[in-house]
Amino acid sequence: MTKPLIALAGLALALPVSAQAQDAADAGDDSYNMVIVYGDDECPQTTADQIVVCARKAESERYRIPQNLRFSDSPQNQSWAERVESFEMVGDFGTMSCSPTGAGGFTGCTQEMINAAYADKANDAGVRFGEIIAAERAKRLSTIDADAAAEQERVEMIEREYMERLERERAAETPDEAALPQPESADGPG
Helix, strand or coil: CHHHHHHHHHHHHHCCCCHHHHHHHHHCCCEEEEEEEECCCCCCCCECCEEEEEEEECHHHCCCCCHHHHCCCCHHHCCHHHHHHHHHCCCCCCCCCCCCCCCCHHHHHHHHHHHHHHHHHHHCHHHHHHHHHHHHHHHHHHCHHHHHHHHHHHHHHHHHHHHHHHHHHHHCCCCCHHHCCCCCCCCCCC
């Protein structure tokens, strides 16, 4: 009973979008919908209040185990070719080797960690989602200036029409005082 629960927990931990993509989505005021589409499937359209980001994968990937769950570093999953290659590296020691043997063997460990971090970053799907979100945000922001200029022009036109109407009303001739109705006196008519 515990094995299925552990498997479900592992699957639940592996499926959420990476922290970088989530941080990119939370950084703006827009709402995001990150969708993975396969083959020739249609990507949902972006709406005024929601940015839709699609990651397209090959049709052959539709029913496969997700990429981040396919591989593990356990020794049972290591191929014979990798095992033989590891035996070739047995004698690798000395400066910049990141090995506990030889003079200066520790010096290459930092470089190995840096290289591993860059490799992980280059292959992370969350980074790609972040780049797509940034591109979509830039596309939306590119129309803000044009929209603001059009709105400003419309407001100035309305103000101009209002001022012209006021000027016409002020310049219009007023009727003579005799033509205006006169108030009746307290004694009654005339």
